[in-house]
Amino acid sequence: MSAQPIAATRGTSSASAPPAGTPARPAAKAGANPPGHRRRDILLAAAFLLPNLVLLVAFTYRPLVDNIRLSFTDWNISAPMASFIGVDNYVEWFTSDDSQLVLWNTVVFTGAAVLGSMVIGLALALLLDQKLFGRNAVRSLVFAPFVLAGAAVGVAFQFVFDPTFGLVQDLLGRVGVEAPAFYQDPEWALFMVTVTYIWKNLGYTFVIYLAALQGRRAELDEAAEIDAASTWTKFRRVTWPQLRPATFFLLITVLLNSFQVFDVIDTMTRGGPLGNGTTTMVYQVYQETFVNQRAGFGATVATIMFLALLVITLVQVRVMERGREA
Amino acid sequence: MTALAPQDRPESRTSDSPSPAPPSAAPHERSSPLSRVGGYLGLLLVILVVALPLYWILISSLKERPDIYTVPVTWVPDPFTAANYSRVGTGVAFTDYLRNSIIITTVLTVVEVTLGVLSAFALAFLRFPGRSLVLLFVIASLMVPNQVTVISNYALVAQLGWRNTFAGIIVPLAGVAFGTFLLRNHFLSLPKEIIEAAEMDAAGPLKMLWRVVLPMSWPTLIAFVLITIVTEWNQYLWPLLMADDSSTAPLPVGLAQLQDTAGLTNWGPVMAGTVLTMLPILVIFLLLQRHMIKGLTAGAVKG
Structure with missing residues (x-):
């Protein structure tokens, strides 16, 4: 399970968190502190923060930059040297038929995973928010x-x-339906890995929506009840608007998470059938780099993926902020 | 089993306790008999969809080989057998994978929690120049997917000669961004009076961390520990690239190897391995789910 991207949005969206620069205590107090304390604070902060910062620099930021450099080379992952080949990798990715299929798979998988897990998660949250034995x-x-x-x-x-x-x-046989060829037909294979991923990750959208439902304001529900609003109207007018923050939060985190799925695809289909049947961009990065020994090309796919995710997330955050102002 | 209550706010309406319903009991909980029937049908469907595959995995791991390869499927193993588990225990170095998983998860959890607490403490309570910049630097790293850093990290670790070592698996995963942020926000939410009183007493920062801040932070800390354990136990891509054999590979990687050699032709041991991989985390989860969910939902539902 990956908890990381959750905080990505918390960093940008959580209105409840104090702004980044806010001192823990009133700034006036800082002046009252003896200068010795100030130096002590700085040294201590350095000692506390540096190990973590060094790790983040070495294994997150450095490789991010290095990955961009590699994307302009023909490196093969094992050779000590690589030669600079300009934008050849990018041209290849954007013009190849394989990439079109990979991009299509990524969009279908991600879209279905986001929509499926959010709709079903919300339905389950509504169901299990009721008083049932x-x-x-x-x-x-x-x-x-x-x-x-x-x-x-x-x-x-x-x-x-x-x-x-x-x-x-x-189960299908019991209702007289013949099972589709999940492992031979690329479309059914993609369907299979998507369903599996949704099954595994439903719990996440479910608990977020459930928490949002439980945090909503009962008075509004009651007002709607008094107005004798129909269930659907009540949901649309009263409940749904209150779930908006949770919905935006989930849109961002679930999209980031499902975009990056590797384990389910690798263990179920290895990106197949018929070569790229269930290969998404993340799987292509792995396949090209570590199986086909084309690390330069893999780095290109990774860079494109990173930029796409960055743009999508920034747009989502912008939309979310606009939604909040409205 | 602990009840699943994502938020323990006083006003939250999770309580199933038989206490008299408050006058403001939510109207949606007073439902008509018809919608109750619908509710229970829904409940039944949910149980079927979620529990049936889990039950299927479990019974398959307890079946003898001919019992697995029959049409139509059988719902109760006949006879029950633990042979798949003993095969997994002896044949394919599963105990090694289990040991590796425990080592990797334990070390990473201890390191990440320590780094997270120290970083969060510095960012919440210590005054130093560039603090907001450092915070931004930590949070921004969450935007970088692992898959983007994997190629260059692989090259670096290979250069260091750390492939197929625990250091090679652990060190690149040890940086803490999410936990730092989670804990920092929690630290800032602690009552200021208590923090200031502690400073007034001229307690050193370390003493303040140990005696004042941490004792008030257990729920958040536990949530962070749990999320870390689950995340690291389930790591797949990075250990797959780092580990060559059972000397360092953790359970998910070992399981995939077992699937390669035995899957399709011998599902029994593979299902036993799956159960063994899932079980420790499931047990921890069932005992402590309330805490874990608190960490996941913190900050998600506020506008």
Whole structure:
């Protein structure tokens, strides 16, 4: 599970957090402090922060920059040297048919994962916010798959979708439907990995929406009740607007997370069938760099992916801020 | 089992306790019999969709080979057998993978929590020039997907000769951005009077951290520890690239290897391995889910 991107939005969106520069205490107090304390604070802050900052520089920022450099080379991951080949990799990526399919797969997978997990997560949150017997146990059940390793879920679901002995073909057989060729037909394969990913990550959208539902204001609900509004009108006019912050938050985090899925795809289909049937951009980075030994080209795909994510997130944050002002 | 209550705010309406309903009981909880039936049907559907695959994995791991390869499927193993588990335990170095997972997760959790607490403390309570810049620097790193840094990090670690070592797996994953931010926000929400009183007492910063700040921060700290454990236990791509064999590979990587060699032809041991990979995290989760969810939802639902 990846918790990281959650905070990415908290950094930019959480209105409850004090602005970055706000001192912990009134600034006036700082002047009252003896100068010795000030020097002590600086030294201590350096000692406390430096190990972490060094790690972030060495393994996040340095490789980010280095990755851009590599994207202009023909490096093969093992050779000591690489030659500069200009924008050849970029030209290749943007003109190749493979990339079109990869891009399509990424968009379909990400779009379906975001939409699917948010709609179903919201429906489940609405359902389990009601007073039903056993709802606490079911809440735990819905959240549980989220803590499981994506690789383990992928391995297990390869068997769940097994065409002859699997769970899905058996259930479909009971209602007289023949199981589609999940492992031969690229479109069904993409469908299969998407469903698996949604199953695993539903718990996340569910708990965020549930928390939002529980934090909403009961008075508004009651006012709607008194007005005898229909259930749908009540949801649309009263509940949904209150869920807006959670919805924006999820749009950003779920998109970032599902864009980066590797484990489920690697364990279920290895990016296949028919070569690139379920290959997304992240999987292409891995495939080109470590399997095809084309690290330069892999770095190019990674750079394009990073820029795409950056633009999407910035647009989302902008839209969110506008939504809040409105 | 702990109840799943994402927020423990006093006004939150998660309580299922039999206490008399407050006059302002939410109207949506007073539902008609018809919508109740619909609610329970929904509940049943949810249980089927989420629990059935999990049940399927579990029973498959307890079946004998012919029992797995039958049509139609059987819902109860006949007979029950633990043979798959003993095969996994002896044949494919699963105990090694388990040991590696425990080492990697433990070291990373201790290191990340320590770094996170220290960084957050400095950013919340110490005055130094450029503090907001440092905070921005930490938060911005969350925008960089792992997959973008993987190629260059691989090259660096290979150069250092750290491939197939624990250092090679652990060190690049040890930087803490999310936890730093989570804890810093929590530290800033602590009552100012107590913090200032502690300073007045001329307690040194370290003493203040140990005696005042940390004792007031357990729920957030536990949430951070849990999220870290789950994240690191489930790591796949980076250890897959770093580890060559069972001397360093953690469970998810070992499981994928087992699937490569035995999957399709022998699902039993593969399912047993899957259960063994999932079980430790599931147990931790069931015991402590309330804390973990608190960390995940913090800041998500406020406007």
